Amino acid sequence: MRWNSLVRRSLPVWLAVFTMGCSSEADTPDDPQPKTFEQEMEAWVSTTVSGMTLEDKVSQLFVTYIYGQAADVAHPKNVEAFKEDTPAKVVKRYRPGGIIYFNNDTRDNIDNPRQIAAFSNGLQRAALETGMHIPLFIATDQEMGIVTRVGPPATQFPGNMAVCAGRNADDAKQAAAITGQELRALGINVDFAPDADVNSNPLNPVIGVRSFSSDPALASEFVAAQVHGYQDSGDRTKTVSSTAKHFPGHGDAATDSHTGLPVIQRTKEEWQQIDAPPFRAAAEAGIDMIMTAHIQLPKIDPSGEPSTLSRTVLTDMLRNEVGYKGLVITDSLEMDGVRIMHPDADLPVLALQAGADQLLMAHDLGLAVQSVMNAIADGRLTEARINESLLRILRTKFKRGILLKPFVNEDEAERSLGTPDHLATASRITDRTVTVLRNEGNVLPLQAAPAKVLVTGVGAVPTAALSDAFNAHGSAATTQAIKAAPSDADIAAVVAAANQSDLVVVLTNAMTATANANQKKLVDQLVATQKPVVAVATRNPYDATYAQAPAWLATYSPSAGSMQSVAKVLFGEVPPVGKLPVPLPAANDPATIVYPLGHGLTW
Known part of the structure; x- marks a missing residue:
């Protein structure tokens, strides 16, 4: 569908907003005062709500997954899940408030920029054709x-902990601004980011480097910077709603809430000091959305309910203590952490009773909508309660310019992503993330390109990228990627190659004493060859306390861009300036800190 055709189809929405936006020029002598933005918003919201049925209102409370990559192309899994074959028909049947995109094998919605933009336009067209004229959150x-x-050609940045290692909050803001602008060019208007969790548990299986820091003040500074980057970087129709997650804080979890229900033994005072500050910072920065966590806090809420279903957490703590007035969205209602205690029919009702506004990824959307309708009919919920959440949803859509600009220009989509300026900014930011933890004997920086280099470790992408960088410097690099849990035969093959090399660089990823323990064995055996060994923790920096390589670096990211920055640091082209955003405790003694918060060597 061409751009002008899309505009014609959305004329009722465009004309309504254009009329409001031009009110200062159209004022008559009887109405001489121009309307403020808030007055225009409230006028539209009031008019819209008055024309909605109860089921229309309830439908806006849901953000659902969908199958396929094109609005009007059938996908068999849509029939199974929604009793409709195409994404557009799903939108028209259920009239949800939003859609969430994935790039996994199960729900693969993402291919290339033009496809994503066309898909977004098709879904918005379907939403506007329902008669409600309310565009979707995408x-x-x-x-x-x-x-x-969304991978390349979208600009790729390292994650939160990496950016925090650079200790420049403006880097976080710039990365968010570019990411948000590129997403909006694809028709995506909500980013479920940043992660505002304080990673206080080194063994956290699901947060880790998604967190900025274990320090509440650092995390708060960088969370606020990203909120402003996502939401306040220019024209609101070219920005995205930011979403701080996972309230009240997932950073001390020892269980992945996708597969279980984490129990976090925080006291109220500990929560206020450790976990709450980044969410307060997000609220003060004007964040559009906050996402809930599926965790238990028995010392704060003895009910035993997951936080997503806890009025103590969502109303007393988030609304009343933090003072947050924006939109609260649940984490996925398909996750085991929230389904473990209640049937699917009860989850949306309990979440709304707790204080949530939007319900993400109900396992059975039809059942979920009907459950809310039933709860209103029998008095467990009221229409007034539904209206509270609906008003927050509609106001957010208006503020973010989704009503003003529901469609994007498909011809411009690819040209908006990965521009030279954006890529240069990403490279500069990534260069500042590399952290040198150890450099025994001043092995680094390399004084000359080694003749033969072995690059080994976890991941085909990072090992290949680093090998390419060595080759570009004149070395002859051999690549031997391994699995996260290498076998003894894998280790023997790598060690044999190391014996024929002048330098060995080994990449680790999520190595602990119990998980992926053979990565430690690999590093130990490489060190035993007496060849110069540089170890690089490409995900969790905690890896550096499990094996004693003479040189240890941390990148917090296994991306190709991070490996290019590693090469610059190794060859002395840029000085390492990264500082640890978390302390690194000894592998077998959590009370002993090997590398403190803020540690980082340079040259």
């Missing part, structure tokens, strides 16, 4: 780093 999880849904 969301994704583009946290950057290890949680990235």
Whole structure:
């Protein structure tokens, strides 16, 4: 569908907003005062709500997944999940408030920029054709780093902990601004980012480098910077709604809430000091959305309910203590952390009773909508309660310019992504993230390109990228990527190659004493060869306390861009300036800190 055709189809929405936006010029002598932005918003919201049925209102409370990559192309899994074959028909049947995009094998919505833009336009067209004339939230999880849904040619940045290592909050703001602008060019108007969790547990299986820091003040500074980057970087129709997650704080979890229900033994005072500050900072920065966590806090809420379903957490703590007035969205209602205690039919009702406004990824959308309708009919919920959430949803859509500009220019989509300026900014930011933890014997920086280099470790992408960088400097680099849990045969093959090399660089990823323990064995055996060994923790910096390589670096990211920055640091082209955003405790003694918060060597 061409751009002008899309505009014609959305004329009722465009004309309504244009009329409001031009009110200062159209004022008559009887109405000489120009309307403020807030007055225009409230006028539209009031008019819209008055024309909605109860089921229309309830439908806006849901943000759903969908199958396929084109609005009008059938996908068999849509029939199974929604009893409709195309994404457009799903939107017209259920009239949800939003859609979430994924890039995984199950729900693969993302291919290339033009496809994403066309898909977004098709879904918005379907939403506007329902008669409500309310555009969709179109969301994704583009946290950057290890949680990235839209890959190249979109500009790729390292994740939160990496950016925080650079200790420049403006880097966080710039990365968010570019990411938000590029997402909006694809028709995506909500980013479920940044992660505002304070990673206080080094063994956290699901947050880790998604967090900025274990220090509440550092995390707060960088969260606020990213909120402003996502939401306040120019024209609101070219920005995205930012979403701080996962309230009240997932950073001390020892269980992944995708597969279980984490129990966090925080006291109220500990929560106020450790976990609450980044969410307060997000609220003060004017964030559009806050996402809930599926965790238990037994010392704060003895009910045992997951926070997503807890009135103590969502109303008493988030609304009343933090003072947040914006939109609260649940984490996915498909996750085991929230389904473990209640049937699917109860989850949306309990979440709304707790204080949530929007419900993400109900397992059975039809059942979920009907459950809310039933709860209103029998008095567990009221229409007034539904209206509270609906008003927050509509105001957010108006403020973010989604009503004004629901469609994007498909011809411009690809040209808006990965521009030279954006890529140069990403490179500068990534160069500042590399942290040198150890440099025994001043092995680094390299004084000359080694003749033969072995690049090994976890991941085909990072090992290949680093090998390419060595080759570009004149070395002959051999690449031997391994699995996260290498076998003894894998280790023997790598060690044999190391014996024929002048330098060994080994990349680790999420190595602990119990998980992926053979990565430690690999590093130990490489060190035993007496060859110069440089180890690089490409995800969790905690890896550096599990094996004693003479040189240790941390990148917090396994991306190709991070490996290019590693090469610059190794060859002395840029000085390492990264500082640890978390302390690194000894592998077998959490009370002993090997590398403190803020540690980082340079040259």
